[in-house]
Amino acid sequence: MKLIECVPNFSEGVNLDIIKEITDAVESVEGVRLLNVDPGKATNRTVVTFVGEPENVIEAAFLAIKKAGELIDMSKQKGEHPRMGATDVCPLIPISNITMKETAEYAVKLAKRVGEELQIPVYLYEAAQPNKSRSNLSIIRAGEYEGFFKKIKQPEWAPDFGPAENDVKRGATVIGARDFLVAYNVNLNTTSVRRANSIAFDVREAGRTLREGDPINGKIVYDENGKAKTVPGSLKSVKAIGWYIEEYGVAQISMNLTDINVTPVHKAFDEVCDKAAARGIRVTGSELVGLIPLKAMLDSGRYFLEKQQRSVGVSEKELIKIAIKSMGLDELSPFKPEERIIEYLLKDKADSKLINMSLTDLADETASESPAPGGGSISAAVGALGASLATMVANLSSHKKGWDSRWQEFSDWAQKGQQFKNDLLMLVDQDTIAFNRIMQAFSLSKSNDEEKAARDKAIQDATRFAIEVPFKMMETALNSMEVIKAMVQTGNPNSVTDAGVAALCARTAVLGAFMNVKINASGYKDKDYVVDVMYRGNEIERKAIALEVEIIELVNEKIGLQ
Numbered sequence: 347m348k349l350i351e352c353v354p355n356f357s358e359g360v361n362l363d364i365i366k367e368i369t370d371a372v373e374s375v376e377g378v379r380l381l382n383v384d385p386g387k388a389t390n391r392t393v394v395t396f397v398g399e400p401e402n403v404i405e406a407a408f409l410a411i412k413k414a415g416e417l418i419d420m421s422k423q424k425g426e427h428p429r430m431g432a433t434d435v436c437p438l439i440p441i442s443n444i445t446m447k448e449t450a451e452y453a454v455k456l457a458k459r460v461g462e463e464l465q466i467p468v469y470l471y472e473a474a475q476p477n478k479s480r481s482n483l484s485i486i487r488a489g490e491y492e493g494f495f496k497k498i499k500q501p502e503w504a505p506d507f508g509p510a511e512n513d514v515k516r517g518a519t520v521i522g523a524r525d526f527l528v529a530y531n532v533n534l535n536t537t538s539v540r541r542a543n544s545i546a547f548d549v550r551e552a553g554r555t556l557r558e559g560d561p562i563n564g565k566i567v568y569d570e571n572g573k574a575k576t577v578p579g580s581l582k583s584v585k586a587i588g589w590y591i592e593e594y595g596v597a598q599i600s601m602n603l604t605d606i607n608v609t610p611v612h613k614a615f616d617e618v619c620d621k622a623a624a625r626g627i628r629v630t631g632s633e634l635v636g637l638i639p640l641k642a643m644l645d646s647g648r649y650f651l652e653k654q655q656r657s658v659g660v661s662e663k664e665l666i667k668i669a670i671k672s673m674g675l676d677e678l679s680p681f682k683p684e685e686r687i688i689e690y691l692l693k694d695k696a697d698s699k700l701i702n703m704s705l706t707d708l709a710d711e712t713a714s715e716s717p718a719p720g721g722g723s724i725s726a727a728v729g730a731l732g733a734s735l736a737t738m739v740a741n742l743s744s745h746k747k748g749w750d751s752r753w754q755e756f757s758d759w760a761q762k763g764q765q766f767k768n769d770l771l772m773l774v775d776q777d778t779i780a781f782n783r784i785m786q787a788f789s790l791s792k793s794n795d796e797e798k799a800a801r802d803k804a805i806q807d808a809t810r811f812a813i814e815v816p817f818k819m820m821e822t823a824l825n826s827m828e829v830i831k832a833m834v835q836t837g838n839p840n841s842v843t844d845a846g847v848a849a850l851c852a853r854t855a856v857l858g859a860f861m862n863v864k865i866n867a868s869g870y871k872d873k874d875y876v877v878d879v880m881y882r883g884n885e886i887e888r889k890a891i892a893l894e895v896e897i898i899e900l901v902n903e904k905i906g907l908q
Contacts, residue, residue, distance in 0.1 A: 659760020
């Protein structure tokens with residue numbers, strides 16, 4: 347499935363009824379999922395995020411732009427954020443199985459329809475704009491709504507679609523395609539917009555105008571072409587301005603991080619902290635506008651733990667908590683990861699039903715008369731617990747008094763353990779899903795030859811999947827024994843028995859999963875594949891049994907009692 351994200355910004359952040367009507371228009375399109383609605387009173391602006399297949403998304407975007415034009419009167423709109431229209435900007439972002447070029451084509455299709463059917467002036471930007479001299483959003487928007495009545499009449503600023511006349515009520519709109527952008531504000535302990543802007547100029551890639559003598563009031567320095575020279579800021583792929591937010595009573599550095607692979611959120615935060623401190627100003631926290639990828643939050647958590655020389659091999663939940671607290675993302679309002687991280691919003695809850703149960707509920711579900719979850723899911727769960735024990739030993743060792751110089755060594759082991767744990771947890775539900783697929787395939791109609799053939803193929807495809815899932819369990823549980831053995835040999839000696847129990851769990855997971863491989867392989871018709879799987883499965887089983895014996899012997903040696 348091709349998926350794109352749309353993040354339109356509407357020039358209304360106060361009237362929640364208007365915002366609701368706009369988002370209702372989005373949700374009226376089947377196949378589109380509304381992920382986030384983020385209104386701001388001081389900026390008088392709402393960022394809406396939704397995702398779906400391209401045709402559905404541009405239909406939803408069109409309806410939202412139409413509704414915003416009906417409800418928002420730009421002649422009366424005021425706000426801190428730069429704006430030029432009721433729908434100020436509407437970017438499309440490739441999410442999966444679609445290129446930026448294809449996404450840009452959909453942006454052009456949407457822009458053309460908005461211009462022609464709604465008669466709103468539309469400008470293309472970023473990847474959708476072939477004229478690179480007018481592809482930058484801030485350059486297009488310069489002059490804002492009030493200045494566009496004259497600007498739009500200039501030949502070089504004729505819109506790409508729609509009338510060359512600024513709409514008094516609806517203004518103009520910018521539509522384009524871009525990479526994932528993180529809108530991020532850093533809070534300051536000052537009310538001075540001038541000082542906030544100075545910090546913004548320090549960090550943003552565009553920097554500030556070069557002046558003779560005094561960097562603020564000095565004479566502007568021009569190049570041979572009469573263009574003002576600039577001093578670049580310290581952060582690449584960052585746009586920034588300073589503003590005062592009356593709602594919070596503080597000034598902020600408002601940033602767009604246009605490539606978080608170049609400048610991640612945590613780097614932007616720390617750099618603003620440094621530049622603010624140099625000007626006698628303190629950062630008190632920060633604010634995310636809209637959504638953020640999971641990786642960005644996890645990378646931030648690891649970054650701040652590494653600065654403390656603490657193990658980064660902790661759970662996903664803990665990494666996110668560290669990131670939130672380190673950057674003060676919850677200073678102005680609660681930061682709920684399940685509502686702000688894009689992967690969490692896209693996650694199908696059915697894929698993690700079992701692992702999200704309490705231990706009691708999982709045990710009760712397993713004990714019920716339902717055949718699933720069964721031995722495969724439980725094997726994965728036992729393997730995950732084994733990897734968790736090994737990871738615990740690594741984290742305890744990383745923080746052990748007197749072992750401070752070895753924190754990185756054990757942090758690396760803990761990271762490996764966490765990955766094995768996460769993979770095995772995913773397989774808990776995957777095994778039950780695999781079983782259900784087989785049951786569904788067997789329930790298909792077989793009233794004629796065509797249906798029989800389709801049913802047989804479905805059964806074989808489901809069986810193949812039901813072999814591959816427990817086989818992946820075997821491989822993962824065996825690999826986790828590398829961490830387990832290392833923790834017995836080099837980890838905190840006070841936890842050696844925990845690592846020993848981890849080995850028992852890993853071996854159980856391998857043997858239990860192999861039973862499921864065998865029973866499903868018995869019904870699979872591709873015998874060459876079955877022979878290969880059985881050969882490799884026997885090798886994994888043999889290695890797991892041998893490693894368990896070796897690890898338990900090491901544990902007993904460490905204990906000193908045979």
